Amino acid sequence: MTRTIPLPAFQDNYIWLLAGADDACVVVDPGDAAPVLEAAARGLRPVAVLLTHHHADHVGGVEAVLARFPVPCYGPDDPRIPAAAIRVGDGDRVDVPALGLGFDVIAVPGHTRSHIAFHGGGALFCGDTLFSLGCGRLFEGTPAQMLASLDRLAALPGDTRVCCAHEYTEANGRFARAAEPENAARDERLAEVAARRARGEPSLPSTLAGERACNPFLRVDAPGVLAGLAARLGQAPGDRAEAFAALRAWKDGFAG
Structure with a gap:
């Protein structure tokens, strides 16, 4: 093991x-x-x-x-x-x-x-x-x-x-909430992360199953992410690549 x-x-x-x-x-x-x-x-x-x-x-x-x-x-x-x-x-x-x-x-x-x-x-x-x-x-x-x-x-x-190579989970979580407001699995993950960080523990490793459920960059096809992008862009993204590019650009300028 x-x-x-x-x-x-x-x-x-x-x-x-x-x-x-x-x-x-x-x-x-x-x-x-x-x-x-x-x-x-x-x-x-x-x-x-x-x-x-x-x-x-x-x-x-x-x-x-x-x-x-x-x-x-x-x-x-x-x-x-x-x-x-x-x-x-x-x-x-x-x-x-x-x-x-x-x-x-x-x-x-x-x-x-x-x-x-x-x-x-x-x-x-x-x-x-x-x-x-x-x-x-x-x-x-x-x-x-x-x-x-x-x-x-x-x-x-x-x-x-x-x-992952950086302790970015809490900051990423703030953006994830903006990109996909309704995600119970993500909220549960962030509560766990907050408790771990309060104890001085790393938030990592996570699991791929957890990331697929919570990480907006793995969820560009999810209705909640697409709705958030459409609201931000004023129209629905044309395809997955456009959705991802818009999501990444949004995160680059995110100050939440």
Whole structure:
């Protein structure tokens, strides 16, 4: 049985560990080496590193982690990824024998053009593509690309643990309420999140089933989301891509 461990970093990042029974662990997106080295000092043993995209808050600590633990490191085929990483792409599989696990690599362009996600051990490491109740900003990709990426992730098993890279759930929830005012599952999720955050606990991981029920960016076909968009735009979106683009633009300017 594996366990997911979020290590807080910077203001709101999480570096994720997926650990096995003997404390061997995969490290995902070590933007800062210090939390990983501190976890290792407590007994966790990195056996591989996975990188989802090139942004500094995801790769800035890679060299220091690998200097202490010279383990295989995997990342997207992008010159902005640290040179030590083995390049992987859509459809590849990353095996981690020390955990007895393999991870499927899924191309998820949108936030960046070369962004990838890793799915294995019952967990999804999605970087800045999918957040709980939200999705990443479009820095390099198009709305159509991001929608296709989210559709691929949403098709994974519902009990998959969604290990997002930022603690954005409460802020995303405020927008989700504006985009789809009537959603009982979402309101229940936000009540749970508020209680967890009040205890100083992460809101993550969530589950894909929960995100499909609550996250407006996975619900561009839902009547409530479409009604909210129609009211905002003055007309119904022409198709799913137009609905998603309008939803993302609305979120970009949302100050609620």
